[in-house]
Amino acid sequence: MEPDEILLSRYGTLSSIPSPVNRMMAAFAEEFRDGIDINLGVGYVNERTIPRELIIEAQQEVLRHPEKYRAALNYGGSRGSQNLIRSIRGYYLKRRIGGIDEELLDSKEIIIGPNGATSLLDGITHLLPPGIVITSDPIYYIYCNLLERAGFKVMPIPEDSEGIRTDLLRERIGELGESRGEISFVYIVTVSNPTGTILSNRRRKELVEIVADLSGDLGRKVPIFFDRAYEDLIHDPDAEKPLSGFLFDELGIVYEIGTLSRVLAGEFCVHPAGEMVELGKRQMRISYGFEELEQIKRAIEYMREGVAYVKERADSGDREASR
Numbered sequence: 621m622e623p624d625e626i627l628l629s630r631y632g633t634l635s636s637i638p639s640p641v642n643r644m645m646a647a648f649a650e651e652f653r654d655g656i657d658i659n660l661g662v663g664y665v666n667e668r669t670i671p672r673e674l675i676i677e678a679q680q681e682v683l684r685h686p687e688k689y690r691a692a693l694n695y696g697g698s699r700g701s702q703n704l705i706r707s708i709r710g711y712y713l714k715r716r717i718g719g720i721d722e723e724l725l726d727s728k729e730i731i732i733g734p735n736g737a738t739s740l741l742d743g744i745t746h747l748l749p750p751g752i753v754i755t756s757d758p759i760y761y762i763y764c765n766l767l768e769r770a771g772f773k774v775m776p777i778p779e780d781s782e783g784i785r786t787d788l789l790r791e792r793i794g795e796l797g798e799s800r801g802e803i804s805f806v807y808i809v810t811v812s813n814p815t816g817t818i819l820s821n822r823r824r825k826e827l828v829e830i831v832a833d834l835s836g837d838l839g840r841k842v843p844i845f846f847d848r849a850y851e852d853l854i855h856d857p858d859a860e861k862p863l864s865g866f867l868f869d870e871l872g873i874v875y876e877i878g879t880l881s882r883v884l885a886g887e888f889c890v891h892p893a894g895e896m897v898e899l900g901k902r903q904m905r906i907s908y909g910f911e912e913l914e915q916i917k918r919a920i921e922y923m924r925e926g927v928a929y930v931k932e933r934a935d936s937g938d939r940e941a942s943r
């Protein structure tokens with residue numbers, strides 16, 4: 621008798637249908653035509669803005685100075701690279717990011733995800749009990765899709781020009797009645813993907829207050845995660861300087877998630893100089909921290925061969941091959 625198929629978890633079953641982001645990435649990988657198509661999906665970085673030379677320099681720097689970057693290609697501690705944590709701390713204080721001072725920063729802990737903000741967001745889905753997740757509408761669809769596959773129920777609250785409508789949020793929480801006990805956490809992108817709307821400081825403060833009230837009401841802390849993926853890229857001189865949610869947090873419910881992936885290789889790339897380069901160097905170390913040098917070398921060789929092949933075909937006018 622033929623055995624049944626492998627048993628899948630709920631997450632496994634739902635994941636056997638590719639998510640919208642996976643479908644878009646597959647289409648991009650297979651069908652995108654360089655020089656012809658423009659890709660507006662998924663947030664792919666413009667290849668021309670990736671600081672390749674700096675990345676090479678950063679890798680070399682790390683590999684040449686093992687005394688400074690200890691065991692760079694080996695496993696590290698669970699909190700992440702102490703070098704990177706120190707750099708982020710310095711960056712926050714020097715730039716007065718979010719209006720945070722040394723005392724406030726010292727009362728917090730900085731941890732590094734294994735790979736970008738996504739790994740930290742993913743971590744949340746494993747640590748918190750499935751339930752209702754409050755977020756702003758339009759949603760950041762990539763994470764919200766993951767949340768739904770992981771058994772969470774996304775509750776989007778419309779935004780206006782200042783971000784999530786806190787008046788509606790209060791209303792909707794009220795309408796939940798007893799079900800508000802199912803609220804697991806709040807997830808807010810401070811510069812919205814997809815709309816680009818910047819969450820105003822007024823709203824940010826109100827949000828923290830609402831979630832603090834909710835926590836009091838439920839008799840347990842409800843965490844609020846601010847995803848500040850794009851916050852360091854705000855370039856509108858008229859926009860107010862964003863304040864950290866920590867400034868309004870008396871209860872200890874605020875978490876902030878940042879990433880360098882947007883800053884170092886984005887279309888808005890802010891001057892890749894000074895500490896940002898330092899940070900980047902260290903991030904490279906994190907990203908490749910689990911790889912063996914030999915594997916990196918081989919991967920680079922494969923990439924080189926691929927590029928040479930495509931270039932050769934493109935030069936000879938074979939458009940199909942250059943796809």
Ligand SMILES: Cc1ncc(COP(=O)(O)O)c(C=O)c1O
Nearest residue numbers: 663736737738809813849879881
């Ligand atoms: C709002 C938001 N959060 C997180 C991420 C992912 O960040 P990372 O590339 O560091 O995983 C993105 C990427 O598009 C994003 O738009």
